[in-house]
Amino acid sequence: MPTSISDPSAGVIDRDRIRAAARDEGFDDVGFTAADFGPEPGRHLADFIAHGRQGDMDWIARKADRRRHPQALWPEARSVIMLALNYGPDRDPRAALDQPDRGVISVYAGGRDYHDLVKKKLKRLARWLIATYGGDVKVFVDTAPVMEKPLAAAAGLGWQGKHTNLLSREFGSWLFLGSIFTTLDIAPDDAEAGSCGSCTACLDICPTGAFPAPYQLDARRCISYLTIETRSHIDRELRPLIGNRIYGCDDCLAVCPWNKYAKAAHEMAFLPRPELVAPRLQDLVTLDDPAFRALFSGSPVKRLGRNRFIRNVLIALGNSGEASHQDRIEPLLTDASPIVRVAAIWALGRLADQQIYDRHRDDLLPRETDAEVITEWNLGRDQLNEQTE
Known part of the structure; x- marks a missing residue:
């Protein structure tokens, strides 16, 4: 401008x-x-x-x-x-992390x-x-x-x-x-002389170890990057660490002691929509593209797109430990998006018994054409074997 x-x-x-x-x-x-x-x-x-x-x-x-x-x-x-x-x-951003049937959306996107x-x-x-x-x-x-x-x-x-x-x-x-x-010359303010002292709360709480050192971030391990930025499949080793975070992560922000001075937002537009506060994963995983766009109209989440969002929800379901979610996961094994199919295979492998997994694998694997999805089918069997050993 x-x-x-x-x-x-x-x-x-x-x-x-x-x-x-x-x-x-x-x-x-x-x-x-x-x-x-x-x-x-x-x-x-x-x-x-x-x-x-x-x-x-x-x-x-x-x-x-x-x-x-x-x-x-x-x-x-x-x-x-x-x-x-x-x-x-106006509430603890981490409160829903112990509700595995609910999704956690970063404060800024509520x-x-x-x-x-x-x-x-x-x-x-x-x-x-x-x-x-x-x-x-x-x-x-x-x-x-x-x-x-x-x-x-x-x-x-x-x-x-x-x-x-x-x-x-x-x-x-x-x-x-x-x-x-x-282009105007405006006298500068003094830089802030604040300090974190010896506190390492934000580094210690990170579920995925995204901080190689203080004041350094490796985005490749950051849950905000994994659930928002990356357009590829999330690494298998990191999926269990994401928990039920389906869009972003506030852990390192929420734990900071300086938040004792924080105030709740006064801008009405930033207040969280009730339907986006700890939404039920079983409701979200069934969203098709029109329903996704309608639910997240006007929200930053909409820019993520339905496929990557469902990927995140499926990972959260896989981490829930609730076998009852299998019925909602199974239809997504044939989703049009490979990124969704990979996450569905992984989630089913986390929740299903070996017979259920093998039944789907034997039926769908011969028809699969995406290399990443085929790999996930094969790794899923190994995952189930590890759980039963």
């Missing part, structure tokens, strides 16, 4: 006035940093990519040159205004899709900024090659914890971020 007016020197830039305008738009926090915010974040990004920790998110490596630094994305940028919107939950709402607020604020002070602007919300968390830390909104996410003294773990890049 590059936009300008003819007079870029419309007056002295008053940061408090910008903060007031941002709060009028509903933002909970705002900070300022120079677009030239140093090379350190770019070095961390390069190391992340060098280790292949982005998994199959190939767009991270493909756009790394533009992501490493704001001015690499837009050379004319002089300042960055970082905005934060609180989406804090309400309306934040991308649209935050971007509309940013655009209104950007238009006001242009009308008041001139200059050019561009606005970003999570979908462009921008490193929001380092920028937010540089702008004084918080600091990156050992789990690599932003932490705020006022809002804990629960902030959506947006940014306004501008």
Whole structure:
């Protein structure tokens, strides 16, 4: 959205006035940093990519040159205004983890899709900024090659914890971020000097061991990556560790002691829809594409697509230990999507006895054409043998 007016020197830039305008738009926090915010974040990004920790998110490596630094994305940028919107939950995000017949959806996805709402607020604020002070602007919300968390830390909104996410003294773990890049020179705020001290709660709680070291994340083992980002089959060794998480994971955020200062979201659009709070897995697994789209209309979950979502639900059913779910899993052994068929085979292998599994295997395997699905059938038999030994 590059936009300008003819007079870029419309007056002295008053940061408090910008903060007031941002709060009028509903933002909970705002900070300022120079677009030239140093090379350190770019070095961390390069190391992340060098280790292949982005998994199959190939767009991270493909756009790394533009992501490493704001001015690499837009050379004319002089300042960055970082905005934060609180989406804090009003309940324990981990409460449903001990209900194996229910699915757990990440807090951020329980309400309306934040991308649209935050971007509309940013655009209104950007238009006001242009009308008041001139200059050019561009606005970003999570979908462009921008490193929001380092920028937010540089702008004084918080600091990156050992789990690599932003932490705020006022809002804990629960902030959506947006940014306004501008050609205006705005005095920067001081970076936040927060610290995690000796605490390792976020590292210790991770079910899949996704943190090779403090302040480092291996996305390939992160449940949020596995259930949201990857378009491939989830590794067999990781499936049992996912439990009943069907879209994202809040464990490392929810356990953070800084959340004692967190507040519940005031933005109504972020309040969780009742039908998305611990939904029954047996209801979700039967969704076809139209029903999936209808249920998740306006939700970030919709962008996942029906097939990957059902993959996640089937893994959760396989982890439930409830053999009664077999009847709902069996029809998906012939689903049109290989990614669904693989998950159905695995889930059935976790819940069925060997005779039931072999009956399906002998009937369906000779007709199977997808190599990954064939492999899963054969590994499923080994899985059943391990359970009976």
